[in-house]
Amino acid sequence: MGFLGLFSKPSPGVQVLPSGTVTVDRNNQILATTVSSACSEEVLQEIGDQVLTLFRHARKAQLPLSELTIHFSSLKITARELRGGAIIFLAPKHTFNAAS
Amino acid sequence: MESRHKVLIVDDDPAVLELYRDLLSQLPSRPEIFTTTSGARALAMLKSEGFRLLLCDLKMPRMDGLQVLSIVRRSFPELRTVVMTAVHNEEFRSRAYALGVDLFWLKPDTQQNMEMFLQCIESLLGRDDESGFRGVQSKSLMDLIQMECLSQSSTVLRITRGSLTGRIWIVSGELIDAETDGARGEMAFRRILEWKSGTFENLPSESGRERTITKPANALLLEAAQAMDEIAAPESQSAEDAEQADHRKTVWRLASLTRAGADFVVSLPNEGDGAKAEGWGTEATQELGAWMQHALEACSKLGHDLQAGSLANLDGRSLDHRIVLLPQDTKTYLVGWPSDVAASQLSEQSKQLVASWDS
Numbered sequence: 001m002g003f004l005g006l007f008s009k010p011s012p013g014v015q016v017l018p019s020g021t022v023t024v025d026r027n028n029q030i031l032a033t034t035v036s037s038a039c040s041e042e043v044l045q046e047i048g049d050q051v052l053t054l055f056r057h058a059r060k061a062q063l064p065l066s067e068l069t070i071h072f073s074s075l076k077i078t079a080r081e082l083r084g085g086a087i088i089f090l091a092p093k094h095t096f097n098a099a100s
Numbered sequence: 101m102e103s104r105h106k107v108l109i110v111d112d113d114p115a116v117l118e119l120y121r122d123l124l125s126q127l128p129s130r131p132e133i134f135t136t137t138s139g140a141r142a143l144a145m146l147k148s149e150g151f152r153l154l155l156c157d158l159k160m161p162r163m164d165g166l167q168v169l170s171i172v173r174r175s176f177p178e179l180r181t182v183v184m185t186a187v188h189n190e191e192f193r194s195r196a197y198a199l200g201v202d203l204f205w206l207k208p209d210t211q212q213n214m215e216m217f218l219q220c221i222e223s224l225l226g227r228d229d230e231s232g233f234r235g236v237q238s239k240s241l242m243d244l245i246q247m248e249c250l251s252q253s254s255t256v257l258r259i260t261r262g263s264l265t266g267r268i269w270i271v272s273g274e275l276i277d278a279e280t281d282g283a284r285g286e287m288a289f290r291r292i293l294e295w296k297s298g299t300f301e302n303l304p305s306e307s308g309r310e311r312t313i314t315k316p317a318n319a320l321l322l323e324a325a326q327a328m329d330e331i332a333a334p335e336s337q338s339a340e341d342a343e344q345a346d347h348r349k350t351v352w353r354l355a356s357l358t359r360a361g362a363d364f365v366v367s368l369p370n371e372g373d374g375a376k377a378e379g380w381g382t383e384a385t386q387e388l389g390a391w392m393q394h395a396l397e398a399c400s401k402l403g404h405d406l407q408a409g410s411l412a413n414l415d416g417r418s419l420d421h422r423i424v425l426l427p428q429d430t431k432t433y434l435v436g437w438p439s440d441v442a443a444s445q446l447s448e449q450s451k452q453l454v455a456s457w458d459s
Contacts, residue, residue: 057394072403
């Protein structure tokens, strides 16, 4: 049914922050994810790439992290190291849960 | 001829653009209204004309409102921005404010909402044109205290620097007491004066406050100014004095670390590549500094690509430590804590430690 895409027009929308869990292996291959398919695989791989690199550089700096949490103004990214890969939790922050 | 402010409205619906053009052109300040249906065109117009205010819809094809605002915030930091949307979504609201918009407004659906919306827009347009004093700008804490003393006023000055708070009591122009972070009297006053920046507010005077400071305010201010001059102009000190001052500073910082219960602190100036990290309580300062630099770059890229706003802080856990990376105005700090410290308070404790670090 992919040919139907030929007739679709770009519809107005807002890029939604990813929400859910992504598991990546040491080569940043996505093994499993609960993030909506509205969020592209490239975005998830970029997140995986940055997280894995952060873990790798931390080991080089004599700080072998097992977990890290990045607090952006509107998104919290928590990542746990898994034998070279990582499980990554993505949680958008709303006004009512911004403190968490 | 009086210049009129220029307002740019971006919405993919031409009917909405027409409606807002009519409404906004009737504002008391009579702004010039420009409209466009695409984010890309809006960015081009912003480059070519000096606009005062941008009103932007969120849902637009190709480039959405948050993408437009993200670029606008970096390229035109002085421009006031307003999001107007029909999407009632808390996530979008917090993301828009995280991108630094001045106002997030649901498209008005009643006459009353419309009037309030127009008042807000008028206020955003005219904010800088109002006459009169809005506050004291670029004044040091010493200036403020001198002003209070010279005017013989009675007040309590509450000064806040990050998570540190101090209070200074002034009665009839005389400095009678100060308090901060467990210290009181002259010691507290000196500590507060060492803070380089922060905010202050005048609280009502307290009549029954016990007097702990007997020295005249001018004498204390003079002593503090001399001490600051010595720190600011190390070339006027002898090499021995400078070495002693450095030594005192290091001892003071290590004592602060111990008092707070932290293991190490590494600071990295926000000057980009080549900035040299300084560390206390760790031998891996340069390695940690390199990781901090990498983490800042990675988070900046992620925050920008995801439109998730700026980095508030990053925390992590290893076998031996819990760490908190805290970006501040001029430096970024990495604070290491023992692994058994409760995670819930780490961020706040780190902010407290860092707030007093360079004072």
